[in-house]
Amino acid sequence: MPDWQTLVRRRLDGLALEPHERAQVIEELAAHLDDTFEGLRRRGLTVEDAAQRCLGEVKDWRDLRRKIQTARTKENIMTNRVKQFWLPSLLTLLLSMGLLALIQIFGPNPWMVARHSGGSLVAPVTVVYIPWLLALPLIGAMGAYLSNRAGGSQRAVFSSIVFPVLPYLVFFLAVLPMIAILNDRVAHNIMLAPLFVGLFAWVLAPGGALLAGGLLLQLFYARRLTSRRVVSN
Amino acid sequence: MIGTGIKRGTAELAVLSVLEDSPLHGYEVARRIEQQTKGALRFTLAALYPMLYRMEQRRWIRGSWETSDAGRRRRRYRLTPAGKKMLSPLRQEWSELFQALRRLKKVAHA
Secondary structure (H helix, E strand, O other): OOOHHHHHHHHOOOOOOOHHHHHHHHHHHHHHHHHHHHHHHHOOOOHHHHHHHHHOOOOOHHHHHHHHHHHHOOOOHHHHHHHHHHHHHHHHHHHHHHHHHHHHHHOOOHHHHHHHHOOOOHHHHHHHHHHHHHHHHHHHHHHHHHHHHOOOOHHHHHHHHHHHHHHHHHHHHHHHHHHHHHOOOOOOOOOHHHHHHHHHHHHHHHHHHHHHHHHHHHHHHHHHHHHHHHHHO | OOOHHHHHHHHHHHHHHHHHHOOEEHHHHHHHHHHHOOOOOOOOHHHHHHHHHHHHHOOOEEEEEEEOOOOOEEEEEEEOHHHHHHHHHHHHHHHHHHHHHHHHHHHHHO
């Protein structure tokens, strides 16, 4: 007979409950699988077939983990949303914007570099923007980790990762169509190209960097889960 | 076969109804419902336990660990007074829904 306790413990890895409560959930689900297995064996199924049918009781362990966590947690749904979405999201926003400010204040002086490099437009990008961009994957990974740890759904995890660029995205989505409409009706000519550069610099590039870190962490979690499944099978 | 949406709506009523008869552990709840509905309602582990835990949080049911003579530990659920109170309006709601559907059927055949 399969070791249901070990199997359930491995597949519900990361269930964010108090240790004694988690142990009780694991014991209870293992007992259910144990009873199901014995029931199927009594009906004449082979050990392999009965074990397969038992495993079929749960299609998505990650989803079950999230549902149990939500159901067992003492706090209400709003608190879960805070833990799974708002807290990781606001932290990624604060860290990404704080880091940008810190690089600007304490980083190398662009004018000094500009004098050496001879390109005053290139220098701030090199000394401020690129170091910031390179640090964003770490912040994205942190957002994914926090949301994941709180049992966040895929959507909550994804939103937490890209949250810092969402205000900019909303801004550009609102402004670009408005400009396209108003461009012919105002006296001066609105430059569309800098707006697209802004869209790239403040939405697409940082969003990509945040996602690179966040999705890499998600991939790591998915691989760890898969390898544990292989081991438990 | 009954659709998923209807099943979800009836799930809580089904669990409360079988627990009204006697305290049961999770596996017994699932089997009892399956037997009594002749297989129309079937709960997998993934569907049953989040619901049981949710109902426990609402204090409709209470679970307690018991050890059988064979030394096996199982968590047995029993209906609380709050759960009994919930059962009556839930039955009423579903009864009204089925009556409405039956009336609709009569109109459709008229």
